[in-house]
Amino acid sequence: MTHNPFRQKTGGRIDRNSCVEFEFNGKRYSGYKGDTLASALLANGVFLNARSFKYHRPRGIMGASVEEPSCLVELLGADAGGNHAATTVQLRQGLKAKSVNCWPSPNFDLMSINQLFTRLLPAGFYYKTFMWPNWHLFEPSIRRAAGLAAAPGDQIPYQHFETRYWHGDVLVVGAGSSGLLAALIASRSGARVMIVDDHPHPGGCLRSSQSKIDGRPVIEWAEAVCAELDANPEVTRLQDATAWGYREDNLLMVTERSPAETHVFQRGWKARAGRVILATGAIERNLVFANNDLPGVMLASAVQIYYHEFGVIPGRQAMIFTNNSSAYSLAHDLQAAGKMIAGIIDSRSFEEIGAEKDGLEIPLYAANQLKAAHGGKHLRAVSIRAADGSIKRVDCDLLAVSGGWNPAVHLFSQARGTLAYDDALASFVPDKAMQRLACVGAAAGKMNLALAMANTLSTVTTCLSEDNFKPPAFSLPSCTTSPDYHLQPLWHVDGMKPGDKAFVDIQNDVTLDDIGLAMREGFDTVEHVKRYTTAGMGIDQGKIGNINVIGNIAMACNKRPDEIGTTTFRSPFTPVDFGSIAGQRNGATVLPFRHTPITQWNKDQGAVMYEAGARWQRPGYFPIVGGNMQDAINAEAEAVRYAVGVYDGSPLGKFDISGRDAAAFIDLLYTNDFADLEIGMGRYGIMLSDDGMILDDGVTFKLAENHYLMSTSTGFADVVFRHMEYLLQIECESWQVWITPVTSQWCNATICGPKARDVLEALGVSIDIGNDAFPFMAMREAIVAGTPARICRVSFTGEVSFEINVWPRHAEAMWRRIMEIGAPFGIVPVGSETSHVLRVEKGFLSLGHEVDETADPYDLGMDWIMSRTKTHAIGRRSVDIRRSSGKPRRELVGLIPKTGGELVPEGAPVTPNGDRAASEGFVSACVWSVVNKQIIALGLLTNGRARIGETISIRDRERVIEAVVTKPCFYDPKGKRLRG
Amino acid sequence: MSRFSAFSLAWNALSHHQKWTRYWQNPPLAKKYDVLIIGAGGHGLACAYYLAKNHGISSVAVLEKGWLGGGNIARNTVTIRSNYLRDESIPFFVKSVSLFEGLAKELNFNLMYSKRSMIDVIQTYPKMREIRRRMMNGYLHGSSYTPIDVGELRRRVPALTGGGPDSRLPIIGAMVHEEAAVCRHDGVAWGYARSASARGVEIHQQTEVKSLLRDKDGQIKGVETNRGTVLADKVAVVVSGHTTTITETAGLSLPVKSFNLAAFVSEPVKPLIDVIVNCPDLGVYLNQSDKGELVIGGAPDAGQSFRRDMKQSVFEDAVVTMLELFPAFRRLKLLRQWGGVLDIAHDASPIISATDISGLFVSCGWWGGFKAVPAGGYTLAHLIATGQPHQAAAPFTLDRFHHLDFIVESGTTTAR
Amino acid sequence: MLTLPCPFCGQRDETEFLNTGPTKPARPSSDVTDSEWINWLTVPVNPVGYVEEKWWHVKGCGKYFTIKRHTVTHQIKMPDEDSA
């Protein structure tokens, strides 16, 4: 049976037939279906349910929604997660929660000892102390004390996050009276509409209003509108969904927290709308007086929500403190409910108080101020200061506070709209919009139902017409009139004695004195105050308190609040789970990888696969039984050098380039001449960036007049493509050249080694592959093993090589055939580690090794590739300028390290005499050479070519390794083998 | 300047903290100074402080268009490190880190400087090779790096549960850069401002420089501001992100462009990660602030921008890649996000230099320049006072562009 | 996130494109001085206002095209539109 001492016998929208058991701070309670954790706690009389961040003062629930600054809880169990405002947690069977920030419980919190030292902890105190001996001594304990809840675990079994896109005409944010009306008009105009609202149920502040629309209770009107919207297939209506980010071009980020599909934990929407209507309402603000943080002090609107929505009145004796007309409706509610009201304290003069007071039979303390709230762990009484200065103490256990209302301009500001200060509202209101949006209702500063509805109708109608819709004739629903909203700013009430704590930011424990101190110390702009005191930097982002910070700064320096300005409104409006931002993007969808038709075969052989640039996965090496990685690499390398090996060269970038100006284009790209290249032949080239750095290298074949096949390195194919398209489309607009990326249209198996020709013969090839008929650097079309192929004679290994290019659908069969036919010749598959060894033996370049964004072709000993005639080639001018300074260059050399068989780490610097000093070069690659049977290395060394024969010192931290400088080629320097 | 200590704090508590004095003075704007510094960010304020302290030049005015310390110094992810790649850069950043270490005591201001290591999480072999190269190069100049294996990595960062053997990019190792630290960013600006002011430097907020003024010989003679003309023979432009806007008023164009870089924080949670975690292969890095928020950064926005922004796609990539390594953070909440306008030089390395205009100095290209604030200010002050670049910053002059002799540090690590 | 007008595909989400930087003046001929060359190479326009730039519809039709984008408001105009 539910025992809820503060629940009314009747009323509220909870389901009194469904009792819900839950646990809070280890104790069991019960509430009803429809409760929030906050309403259930209040119904149970659990008023002390939090401790404050810095001073560990007792705190209770102050709000009823996202503005809640005080009661943050950590959920335990299946959907564990931290730092939820208790007001936004829906109660459900078995819910377990605990307060953050106190230990062992809010009632008996050990850290409350901090309260004794509060005097020592003014704003910014930490800047002034903890310096001796150093911050490191203090930091760990401070870290432990901070941080609110523990980080959540990742246990949401059977559920996932997902993302959806929405594109439409009108996106309405907020489903209060204005939002619903806006959506209704837009949908009747034939627009595609989305309406999102962050509460579980539509209606916004209508839900705690006694007003009537068209003679019916407002809530019935809201339900009827929702029914009509739901019946329209062009309308998407989301509840419990927060629009938290407003991006460019009307893109809104919306997180839906309770999608209908049970397997979806949360759904992130990316909604792009032609027009956005912000009907985000207004947020009630707090008042600043001594002990305004005591449990029992609540926002007036929150008390109203607890009463209307949940049938809870969290006190026996209520007092109201206000500076405006809105709080009177609470007095009317309580009076109608027959509750004890100790009175209403209004800082406005009696004359300023309008019709709102009519019909109230409670003490009205006009032109009075609430001096202080009193109590230990709960409110017991308040001191009221009359206009004549006399102080009166009145008992109460519930204090409902209203400092007026701020339009919720957060999204408007995120959309970079400007704000204006409205004196009547003492608040910032939307001024100039910077995107296609409009604010309506309370969000536009219209603080009364009838006004808000009228404003919505006219604004939305205008927007729709502007957007070429024809809004139907629509007569404004008739609303019961409510008194005009009126407010007299009250930025703070002075305390009774020095040291009284009046909070401007409840969550971050920032007091009025802190603001004063900050300003005395020179922090006199709002951003400075915010950063020095941390006001407004909590999870609630100061939704109820920031305006008081601004007001008090203005007051202290005798300025208007608009001269002070606001701090930036940053997304998200309320915190959102990172999971809902990522949606389904995880694993392979984060970085999709590229694979060839041979990838699976490689894996089946047990190859060690890894990332080989440009998201290709390639085999590193093929482990051998009874051997380590080096043994495996040696075996592969020996096969290539002494028999035959084959590797999957498919990832190599390939571009088909054709058109009238193709030859000229190739000439522009490469530093060397291609003009005299014969059809059927290929040539190695180097491409530079405009900066004169090596961009890429590769072989280009001439297939026909003005038709080429360019190959690029695996890692830079995309970059080269962008570079070429840029030149073509922007700088050479009139040229006729077509570039087709054919990287994955041609797969290749490269057979290399002294027996390569034998293997190819054995496979069956339709052409003469003898060296005369098919020389080095030639390309031929042929039928290989019954399959049409392009064979290229290039070599990255230094051995005779045949690159057999076939269409992807033939690649796997071709590969298997090669392995089968090659077996008697001792063929083995070769991974990229071995390719690395083979190319180092030959002194062939590798981008990312020798070419580290600083080398030019001369540095690499390739003077011959810098055409004497072709000065217009891309990058050429820059190389010449750079070299004209005469500054010594680092040049490619070979190195024979004296390590006795151990590899030198690649990248190790060479330093003068091995000193711990600036380097004079580095080791770019180091391998065990199977032909030389020793460690060999390549490196870049200052003036290296002139130093061949010298001994230099490589330094790996404390270890110095000597090495002899050689020419950068350790095998077949004349290239006889690869031409053979 | 009131001295800060636990004792002075207690003493002032007795008078309810009514007696604390201003951090910086608010004098009237004079007509002429010896040196004008445009921009009261980290670099500008540090330069002013070192001009006064190291070179005895205190007729210095720092002109700030908004509020001091309100630019990028207030919006960075506070990574301090020296693990650069090239001989030209490392000594400069080593110097900066060592200045940082003594700064709280020197300025009598707790900057909450917290040396806590940065761990690079390595997922590809090319990255491993590059970071090893950094390790060995850094060692030459006193910047340290220690390799650790995956087991040790997971022991030190238990929250790192992704990147296992079956994941898209398995973690293959990690490197610990011990000197890396974090520090309260606002504190750096306030600390320098307070000490500079105590040494006679004037800081003028809400004073926007509209243009540079030159005499008939082309030599700099002052600036035009929204508060009138201010004269000086030496003017330094230290306005991170807005450099060209100012130099162009004197006809000086520079090899830099402006762009937006964003960052974000999670809700505050209990201690979870006590190092800076940098994931260069995925492009995200994070640390946990003393308040408990995870401070997270990713890639810069593409394209030029003078607007503080939050590009959804760039942000989303950072979130997604973070979740690859920290899948449990799916349930952690985003609390706040923001951007800052920075500038980057053509070769992506900073510029601390005299210019073709006599008397005009620039310090720009600081897109990872929070860590560089002490050394940047120190060496800029040296350059202004002596006319010669400080040895540690000598590679960073504009001269390098005359021979296209770039210092190529780009695309190297993710953490700024 | 912006939407951008591809001359070929129409208005598309920014994520489909690559911003390849501001329009450069025409590539200098080989007879310019070194310093003119260096300027062309290293000094970009960097206006607070409209910058003319090249975008590549890389995840779409592959077209490079020119627009003007305001570096503060990010408003987009066609290259022939007035930059006021």
Ligand SMILES: Cc1cc2nc3c(=O)[nH]c(=O)nc-3n(C[C@H](O)[C@H](O)[C@H](O)COP(=O)(O)OP(=O)(O)OC[C@H]3O[C@@H](n4cnc5c(N)ncnc54)[C@H](O)[C@@H]3O)c2cc1C
């Ligand atoms: C999101 C983000 C993350 C970052 N993370 C890191 C990091 O982890 N580690 C790191 O080392 N760096 C990081 N950085 C970079 C670092 O913040 C900057 O490099 C550094 O702060 C720039 O130097 P500054 O402090 O002098 O600049 P700023 O603080 O920007 O100072 C420039 C000042 O000049 C003022 N100004 C501009 N124009 C005028 C004018 N006309 N007249 C007068 N005043 C003017 C500005 O208002 C501003 O106050 C990050 C930056 C960002 C945006």
Ligand SMILES: [Zn+2]
């Ligand atoms: Zn297109």
